[in-house]
Amino acid sequence: MRFMHLWPLFLLILIPVVIIMYLLKQKAVTHKVPSLFLWSEMYRNKESDTPWEKLKKNRLLIIQIFTILVLIFCLMSPYTAQEATTSSNVVLLIDNSGSMNTVMSNKKTRLDYAKNAAKEYVKTLTDETSVTVIACSDRTTSLLSGSIDRSAILSAIESIQGTTLAGDCSGGLSVCQGLAAGNTSLHVTVFTDSPLSLGSLTGTIYNFSAPVENVSLDYVSSSQRGDRLTVLACVTNHGTAAVSGDVNLYGDDRLLNVSSYSLEPGKSDIVYFESLDFNGTVLKAEIEAADALILDNTAYCISSAKKSGKVLLLTERNIYLKKAIELNENITLHETNDPETFSGNATEGYDLIIIDGQEMLPAELPSEGNLIFIHCDPGQFFEISENVENSYLKLEDSPYTSGISDFSFGVTSSLTVDQPVWAKSFISSGKKSAGFIGDNSGRKIGFIGFDLHSTDLPLDYRFPILIWNMISEMGNSDLLATSNVYCGESVRINSSLNETKPSLILPNGRKEELSALPLLYKNTDAPGAYMLEKEDGSVEAFAVNFNTVESRKITASAITGNTGSNTLVVDATATSAKNYRPLIIIILLLILTIEWIVYIKD
């Protein structure tokens, strides 16, 4: 039997208090009698009856002391727990991902339960057992390594805070795999609500994935139709009962519209808000009713009603390229075949200038805007290495070829370069690069080494995707590469010639000064709208949303299937420990009844 709390032992002080009160109660009136002979005889006879009779006159005191002891016992919440492991090395992996913020019974979160279970688990270990404490989510944080100090272990467990991040304990398991390589007696104990397999590791998984009622707002998105805005939000019911409610849509903290939803268990629905008159930046959709997981009740997006990028295409004639560029709705395309018209400062105001062919190269390169050079040598920014003939080029894995990489195509002729240090290649020709994008002193420079007329790439579906990605990256002068990420994901903030020290306004209102652009901004744990304030007073924004993959864990049967051959799975949401408190309360009430009867009788 173990105890949840030890503080009630402090109440033992009540016992001497009760005894003192009894002594005070015994303050007797002095009464003179001729002799104590008869009184002594009386007690002598009583004492000779039974040993119990000696205590009979103090029955109430004994009952009251017993009552206090039972009360203390009750407050200490006794329970019987699982047996501790005999391993000398234990690793505690405690999942603190977003789903662990799910509120269970008694207003406690899964993480609270997990921490309590971990602390009780530690108490069952022998004093010589060394314990490592690791908090796991998208990030793996080692809080304590190989300690036998119980108070330090308990403090480390208590210090774990819930996060908004997606993820599970797989990162922690990788650490454990490494630890197990040099330690055969390693026991891994996982406290999680995520599906998990310990593989060859020996351990226990405490499962906290009991189903709860929860509705998530998976995403919110907007599109501009003329001067009106259309917003859609996806709502999913993860609970076991049908629900209905309202989704409130806010624009820059002003309520724009309210729409209702009604969902069967496990179903999703799209909620539309149409013809909105909103010219602001931040859209926030919110489910009104509170449920088990609050974090997924709100979703943010940045309104698409922002200025379109201006793109200048210098080309003799390239219909494939033009059509691919025009797929991007956020840009305004200007086309010319006279490079001199736009040489030097004449290209001012364009976000991107695409120079298609050596003959389109102006005498003086534009001083502003991003540049893409297609099959031409600008003579600056980079040096052409060689011109390869009749070769195969390959789409490399890069941000611009996501989903279309590992594709080879033939070209009759292509310029290649040694990849500049400031650039990221996305088309390779052997060890050389035939296509890259990079940031050169605040300007984005792109390069495609071959003539699009001399390859079959434009005939492949990958071509418009590649061009769309390139234009999205380079087609405007925004500092932000993206406008929507999940909590914990990094956001690239590009450099700019005109921008040296922008500042970022966080969702909590705090302003953070940024420096040394470009940078990957990683402090995106808090969901909400992050406003990038530029020196010219304009504002860019990106939305950070809670990843609703975590919401799906609420209904997922987390610990099923292959959990590992040496794994014990404990359903921690059921009563893993038998609690004796209700039984003791009944005993306490019986004792109080007996005390009352004895009091009346005496």
Add this chain to the structure above:
Amino acid sequence: MVYDDTFNAEFYRSLTLFRMNLKMRLAAGANGGRKSNAKGSSVEFSDFREYLPGDDIRRIDWNAYARFDRLFIKLFMEEKEGLFNIFLDGSASMNFGEKSKIVTAKRIAAALSYCILDHSDRVILNFLKGNRCETFKGVTGKQGFSKITDHLSMLEPEGENDLFKSICSRDIKLRGMSVVISDFYTEHVEDVIKYLAHKKQEIFLVQVLSKEELHPELSGTFSLVDSETGKDLKVTGSSSLEKDYAAAKERFLKKIEGLCKKYGAKYVLADTENSYETILRG
């Protein structure tokens, strides 16, 4: 005659009407007014016996000689003086009660003395105090009664007293009757009876108890203090306590009564609420 709270005018008035015969068989002692087993020279005829040489020839019954031709002498009853020892317990416990036990005890002693003197017997008053026996010289004749009451009036109980030790300190040489007036709060009641029986005494125990001892009324928590020893005992008044005390008291009284029956002693329980006449006739 001295009047005080104990021996007031009412007491004396009641005493004139009080009569009590204390039966006692005597064979020795001084001449007195009580019939004895001894033959003597009183006027009361007792028996005949044949003349033996040496007998007083004045007592020969010449009428019997004439009739039977043999010499008989007439025997007459000897009248002896009864010797009464009255032992009065002088321990502090006797000075207790709304109606004091010592007052009742003194009145009983005085009334018994009056009756004894009325029968021309001798009273020796013994006051038991501090494990010793203070003996007042023997008194005979009614004229001595005032001496007894005067002496009783002066006696004040105090301190501890071992009844057995104090009685043993009195060396009783002659057969007689011993009256012990006490509350008998001692373990040695049987020893006292045995000792007096050994001294050829007819024994009369008068146990004096007050209303507060016979029927105590205790409500609340009390520290009972022994009037003799000063020792205390904490008790909390309750119905069960009263029952227990009553049971202990009954056992105590029955034990003394049983001892008296066993050794042929007389026993009287004197409730201070009653008058001495009621007690002694009771």
